Amino acid sequence: MEKTRPLWDNPLQFVFACISYAVGLGNVWRFPYLCQMYGGGGFLIPYVIMLFVEGMPLLYLELAVGQHMRRGSIGAWRAISPYLCGVGVASVVVSSFLSIYYNVINAWAFWYLFHSFQDPLPWASCPLNGNRTGYEAECEKTSPTQYFWYRRTLNIAPSLEASGGLQWEQALCLTLAWLVVYLCILRGTESTGKVVYLTASLPYCVLIIYLIRGLTLHGAVNGLVYMFTPKLEQLANPKAWISAATQIFFSLGLGFGSLIAFASYNEPSNNCERHAIIVSLINSTTSIFASIVTFSIYGFKATFNYESCVSKVILLLTNAFDLEEGSVTADNLGETKAHLLATHPHQYAELLPQLKNCSLEAELDTAVQGTGLAFIVYSEAIKNMEVSQLYSVLYFVMLLTLGIGSMLGNTAAILTPLTDSKFIATRLSKEVISGIVCVINCIIGLTFTMEAGNYWFDIFNDYAATLSLLLIVLVETIAVCYIYGIRRFEKDLHAMIGHKPSWYWKIMWAFASPLLIISLFIFYITDYILTGTLQYQAWDATQGQLVTKDYPSYALAVIGLLVAASTMCIPMGALITFISRRLKRKNICMVA
Amino acid sequence: MLQVLLIAFSVVAVAHAELCKPDAQNAFKVRLSIKTALGDNAYAWDANEEYLFKAMVAFAMRRYSSKNTTQISNVLLCNVTDRVSFWFVVTDSTKNVTTVPGSEVEAAIRMNRNRINSAFLLNDKTLQFLKISSTLSPPVEPSIPVWLIVFGVVLCVTVAGIVFLLVSGIQRRKKKNKESSETENLEEKCEVTVTIENGIPCETLDLKAGHINGVCAADDERFTSL
Numbered sequence: 153m154e155k156t157r158p159l160w161d162n163p164l165q166f167v168f169a170c171i172s173y174a175v176g177l178g179n180v181w182r183f184p185y186l187c188q189m190y191g192g193g194g195f196l197i198p199y200v201i202m203l204f205v206e207g208m209p210l211l212y213l214e215l216a217v218g219q220h221m222r223r224g225s226i227g228a229w230r231a232i233s234p235y236l237c238g239v240g241v242a243s244v245v246v247s248s249f250l251s252i253y254y255n256v257i258n259a260w261a262f263w264y265l266f267h268s269f270q271d272p273l274p275w276a277s278c279p280l281n282g283n284r285t286g287y288e289a290e291c292e293k294t295s296p297t298q299y300f301w302y303r304r305t306l307n308i309a310p311s312l313e314a315s316g317g318l319q320w321e322q323a324l325c326l327t328l329a330w331l332v333v334y335l336c337i338l339r340g341t342e343s344t345g346k347v348v349y350l351t352a353s354l355p356y357c358v359l360i361i362y363l364i365r366g367l368t369l370h371g372a373v374n375g376l377v378y379m380f381t382p383k384l385e386q387l388a389n390p391k392a393w394i395s396a397a398t399q400i401f402f403s404l405g406l407g408f409g410s411l412i413a414f415a416s417y418n419e420p421s422n423n424c425e426r427h428a429i430i431v432s433l434i435n436s437t438t439s440i441f442a443s444i445v446t447f448s449i450y451g452f453k454a455t456f457n458y459e460s461c462v463s464k465v466i467l468l469l470t471n472a473f474d475l476e477e478g479s480v481t482a483d484n485l486g487e488t489k490a491h492l493l494a495t496h497p498h499q500y501a502e503l504l505p506q507l508k509n510c511s512l513e514a515e516l517d518t519a520v521q522g523t524g525l526a527f528i529v530y531s532e533a534i535k536n537m538e539v540s541q542l543y544s545v546l547y548f549v550m551l552l553t554l555g556i557g558s559m560l561g562n563t564a565a566i567l568t569p570l571t572d573s574k575f576i577a578t579r580l581s582k583e584v585i586s587g588i589v590c591v592i593n594c595i596i597g598l599t600f601t602m603e604a605g606n607y608w609f610d611i612f613n614d615y616a617a618t619l620s621l622l623l624i625v626l627v628e629t630i631a632v633c634y635i636y637g638i639r640r641f642e643k644d645l646h647a648m649i650g651h652k653p654s655w656y657w658k659i660m661w662a663f664a665s666p667l668l669i670i671s672l673f674i675f676y677i678t679d680y681i682l683t684g685t686l687q688y689q690a691w692d693a694t695q696g697q698l699v700t701k702d703y704p705s706y707a708l709a710v711i712g713l714l715v716a717a718s719t720m721c722i723p724m725g726a727l728i729t730f731i732s733r734r735l736k737r738k739n740i741c742m743v744a
Numbered sequence: 745m746l747q748v749l750l751i752a753f754s755v756v757a758v759a760h761a762e763l764c765k766p767d768a769q770n771a772f773k774v775r776l777s778i779k780t781a782l783g784d785n786a787y788a789w790d791a792n793e794e795y796l797f798k799a800m801v802a803f804a805m806r807r808y809s810s811k812n813t814t815q816i817s818n819v820l821l822c823n824v825t826d827r828v829s830f831w832f833v834v835t836d837s838t839k840n841v842t843t844v845p846g847s848e849v850e851a852a853i854r855m856n857r858n859r860i861n862s863a864f865l866l867n868d869k870t871l872q873f874l875k876i877s878s879t880l881s882p883p884v885e886p887s888i889p890v891w892l893i894v895f896g897v898v899l900c901v902t903v904a905g906i907v908f909l910l911v912s913g914i915q916r917r918k919k920k921n922k923e924s925s926e927t928e929n930l931e932e933k934c935e936v937t938v939t940i941e942n943g944i945p946c947e948t949l950d951l952k953a954g955h956i957n958g959v960c961a962a963d964d965e966r967f968t969s970l
Contacts, residue, residue: 262898266891285877324895331902338909474825477779581917583910 157222158341160417163427165345169414170215170431172352173561175438176554177257177526178403184379184443184450185521186395191386192379196440198387198396203436206668207400209660210625212428212653213632214406218415219424220644224568225409228416229628232636234733238725239627240569243409245718246620247565250408252593253612254562255333256600258555259325260527261548263305266325268544275300276535293696297532305527308691309603312707316603323601330594333559337567337586341417344560351557356438358550359445365543366448375451376444378516394675397668403435407621407628410561413568423649446525453533454515461510472503522613526551563589607688611703615711619676620718626669627722633662686711763843764820764833770843772850773874775829781870789828793864794821797832800860801853805834805844808852813837850876 160166187195221228226240267274278291278299286292291299302308309316336347366372386392405411415424459482466480473492480488489507493500520529534544563586570585571577580588600609632641638658646652680686686708689698703711764771774797778786787793798819805814818837824830834844853860853876861867868878 262895263891266894266898269894270890328895328899328902331899331906335902335905335909338906339913343909470827471775471829474827474829476826477777477828479826583913 158417159419160341160345163418163422165341165348166414166418166422167427167430168348168352169344169560170411170427171434172348172557173410173414174404174431174435175352175355176403176405176558177551178399179435179439180442180446180551180554181523181525182521183399183403183439184446185519185525186399187379187443188447188519190389190392190395191383192381194382194384194387195392195396198393199400199436202393202396202400202668203432205660205664206397207404207436208429208432209657209665210401210406210629211404211411211432212425212657213629213661214411215415215424215428216641216645216648217628217632218412219418219420219422220648221412222416222420224416224570224572225412225565226569227572228412229631232631235726235729236627236631236635237729238722239624239631240409241725242620242624242718242721243407243412244566244569245721246617246624247408247410247562248593249612249616249714249718251559251562251566252597253600253609253616254555255329255559255593256326256597256605256609257523258329258332258552258559259322259601260305260523261551261555262325262328263322264527264531265545265548265552268541268548271541273531273535273540273544274304275531276540290693290696295532297528297535298696300531301523301527302691303693306606307603308606310692311690311701312604312607312688313704314604318598319601319603319605322605323598326597326601327594329556330590330597332556333563334586334590336556336560337563338583340567340571340582344564347560348557351553351560354553355550355557358546359438359441361546362445362543363441363448365537366445366452369448369452369537371455372448372451374455374512375447375449375516378451379443379447394672397672399439400436401625401669401672402617402621403439404432405558405561407624408562408617409565409569413564414561416568420648421650425645425649425653449530449533450516452536453529454512454518456533456536457515458510458512461508465507465510468503468506472499607690607707610688611707611711612714616714616718619673619715622669622673622676623719623722626666626673629661629666629669633666638662763835763841764822764831766823766831768831768833768843770846770849771831771833772846772853772876773829773831775827775872775874776864776866777870777872778828778864778866781866789824794824794830796863797821800856800863801832801834801849804852804856804860805849808855809848846875854878 160169187193190198217228217232221231223231224240225243226237229236229240275297278287278296280286281288288299290303294302305322307316307319335343337344415422418424462482462485466482466485469475469480469488469492470477473496489500530547531544534540534547537543566589567582567586570589571582576585599605602608632638638661642652642658686703687700688703690701691697692699762768766773776789778789795816798816798821801819802814802816805818806812814834815837818835819832820835821830821832834849836842836844853873857868857878861871864871
């Protein structure tokens, strides 16, 4: 008796699963950075255009393929054409790389969450040095939040070569993160379907709380004004358009096979067109919403730092010239400086190197993305709020739900093809397969908990998925439109959802999206070639800041392997199928 | 007589002026930030406050060296500014016109820093002795770090959840296996009962036997083929 395929309890679970997967950390920590770099409010123009040209059509394509073929990525692409089984394998390989390094972010979020239950927060002030006469040297040079991130959390090595030992605290948090992921995927769609209700909705609750809190913070308006003033001249910069296209592409999680896996658990008559539109719109709206929150937090932090800087300058002047307390304020600072320059020129000149020019613009201009934004900038802003423990807990719980929601999709992309294959499914049960996958990923992920682990994390983050995904999705689109045939695909969709896709979808699938992906691909390749040697940012403890270093040769080899491992699957798959078919034909001829 | 007194007084004053001046040997600079610390409740710095300061330093010296020879008149203040900052020295009453070594003064102040601070309602940051670094109080460290406790709680909940799901999954599968083997047994029993009905085994009966009348079939054979 054939086992029926497990299904989502209702279409809402499927939509929530897709939202929970697509709305991830990238919406929170990458989009606000891009917005700031490429023209503030004006960035929304290329972003929305790319959403309609690239995001929605490709998402619809993947969901439709998964729902129609009702198999994971390997089986689905093999059904489209036997020579395309390599595409599915490449998706699984990329998903494995992603799940290995992505869960480390959840481990860090757990670490910060557990440390949020202290009063005061551990990143609020520097720890004392050995003989308790001052603060730790490294912490004095940077800020407490950076010290907590680089020293207490990562215990980062000065370079990639000095790999150092395993950090047992981080290893524990990583193990916990994998246990939580295992708990959620243990029963397949049965457990995943219930968990996604939480992982999809909780981030929005926290974002709304933060929006209200953020907008009422002192100085938040500065950040919002700075962000939303459109700098339309940036639209002429091709990098703005490329970043918009890249952001839409990676934010939706196309090409990993997760969307195909989720859609394969759907009823065949599910209206995936409507769901594709809903999910992509919600994903983009969340990005914009999250950037409003981020910029009000930026504004608060920048204003706070600017005012501290001004107070420091005032204190310095008051102490050096023994002026009356409170006589120098932020308003008369300029006049006071001029007066002092005139009356005590020699002393003033001596003091000048220490007098920093405080500028609100300079504070706002520090655009940060990635883990730096999530763990340094936000925690710095949180420590200055009242009831900081509560906001800290809420924030890191939000990061966790975002991260675990994305992990559910990543693991589904790996597990669905495994459970589909009869060879494995007959021998091992679903729980055992999930357990084995989680254990293997956890053990490999322990490399990221070493002292140099964060540098390897950056390698994986920058190179494991970027080029390979572009190639995978390009092959997917061409396969569906030209190998499978767009008319055949139309008929399948008509059978599934009851009406044929409009001309808009067909044009996007057949022409616009492939052209866009090809141009992105060409851009990335030329960019890599032109940059020459690849470099990374290393933390220098003696200076208390990041310095640029070159990758050693073995790191470059690993980068090459990462890219090759997934991209080579596509031609290898076609080649192997071709060879096995030739052999089979030979055998048949010989038998006949 | 008066002249002698005046001359003696001026000599002492000059000597004192030489002992207490900015960057003099064994002199310390003090800086107070009263408005920063107390805001609206700030008191004004006047001669009375200076007297209290001298008294506190003398008290610190007495406590430190345990000899009750330091008097308030041994503490000299000079160069008081609007910032409220000034220099002070402690003179040695036993020896003439010398100052107590800086190290002793520093140790004495360090030992009694808390008392001096609270006399002025200030703390280490707002009452600064510029050359004397204060020992910062370490934060309160619990015996077990808090994060481990929270970690332990979350870990136990997660492991309990996993064990529960695994066990219920195994139980459900066992029940399903038992049910499916029961239905198999039931089907076998049905076959057995059917075959024994009427004493005639079903397999031997032709299935069409009920539909086609054997008598009628024979009629066909009576007609000759065309």
